[in-house]
Amino acid sequence: MIGTSLRDLYKPRKGKSKRASSYDTTGGNRDYLKVYPGDVVDVCNITGSGCITHIWMTMAPLEDTLEEYLHRKVVIRMYWDGETNPSVQAPIGDFFGMGHGITRNFSSAPLAMSPEDGRSLNSFFPMPFGKQARIEIENNADDPIKFYFYIDHEIYDEEIDSPLRFHALWKRELTDGIKDEVSNALFEFGGKNTTGDGNYVFFEAEGKGHYVGCNLNIHNLRMTREWNWYGEGDDMIFIDGEPWPPSLHGTGMEDYFNTAWCPTQEYNSPYHGIILGGGPNWSGKVSYYRFHIQDxxxxxxxxKVSIEHGHNNNRSDDYSSTAYWYQTEPHKDHPIILPVAKRIPLADILGFNEDDMKKCFDY
Known part of the structure; x- marks a missing residue:
């Protein structure tokens, strides 16, 4: 198919441009779906050979005020070509680029959260399909919502030109570090990781394809007045079952995300950025993204895409991520997403206690 660069815009194209949207089919202005708690609703079910080129979505309360952490409580799933296990499964906010159940204005090449306050959710990832594309929304919130959407796509008279399909998977984990009963220098820098065992794993896949990026959200759970940088974890990407050290072995978390020197400044670029920079002494919650569009x-x-949680996996923090990739089908079955109680972010550190953690993680 013709590319999407400025240089290709004058070239003739094959296919038809289509859209599925939530417009009011009566001609009125109620341009949304009503989605009640517990509802699972198809927002599109497209047949034929084609490619989704753009998705825009936003949500509002049906009544009263916007529910807290709504963007962690609503789940988006995508199915290609009649499959029954979704190729895409994530809380809606995490899928569109940011975790912690909140939204912030940011802009990248494939994903953006636009004003007002980042509640306009956009994806420009191309999502090809050979026979069918189906997208569903599940509302695990306490209250009903208004759900607005555009799903722009192309339909072709010929077979799609690739066997690869778009995938995205969200996960969350309270990382298992060492006890904080050693010197701060040993806690932050001690030990050697010569296997990659115990790393935080973004995803594992089987088949042929390419990984195109992720977002990573960390809540620093360590309370200390000493140096409390949560990073130092090396990225390790294992290709085709290779042993440690993998051919793609990095030097630190901030380095993988194309930043440097324990950053706190918020920054957006087409392929990497920091949406949420955290608090003093690297406390609180952060959000990074890195997209492998050119690479x-x-x-x-x-x-297997993984990263250490602190050097040598020494730190115990709240990690969540969404990974994005293309691969041949069938894919490994994605597990059922965590129940909503285990998706809700922990309170900010000053109000956080063991009971809060038990609501989200098994001991």
Whole structure:
């Protein structure tokens, strides 16, 4: 198919431009779906050969005020070509680029949260399909919502030109570090990781394809007045079952995200950025993104994308992420998403206690 650069815009194209949207089919102005708690609703079910080119979505309360952490309580799933296990599964806010159940204005090449206050959710990832594309929304919130959407796509008279399909998977984990009963220098820098065991794993896949990026959200759970940088964890990407050290081994979390020197400044660029920079002494919650659009990471049989949680996996923090990739089907079955109680972010550190943690994590 013709590319999407400025240089290609004058070239003739094959296919038809289509849209599925929530417009009021009566001609009125109620341009939304009513989605009640517990509802699972198809927002599109497209047949034929084609490609989704853009998705815009936003939500509002049906009554009263916007529910807290709504963007962690509503789940988006996508299915290609009649599959029954979704290729895409994530809380809606995390899928569109940011975790913690909140939204912020940011702009990248494939994903953006636009004003007002980041509640306009946009994806420009191309999502090809050979026979069918189905997208569903599940409302796990306490209250009903208004759900607005555009799903812009193209339909072709010929077969789609790739066997790869778009995938995205969200996960959350309270990382298992060491006890904070050693010197701060040993806690932050001690030990050696020569296996990659115990790393935080963004995703594992089997098949042929390429990894195209992720967002990573960390809540620093360590309370100390000593140096409390949560990073130092090396990224390790294992291709086709290779042993440690993998051919793609990095030097630190902030380095993988194309930043440096324990950053706190918020920054957006097309392929990397910091949406949420955290508090004093690297406290609180942060959100990073890195997209491999110009440098996709290819695999022929399998891939495991991982990162240490602190040097040598010494830190115990609240990690969540969404990974994005393209691969041949069938894919490994994605597990059922965590129940909503285990998706809700922990309170900010000053109000956080063990009971809060038990609501989100098994001991």
């Amino acid at each position: 996709p990471i290819m695999f022929d049989k399998s891939i």
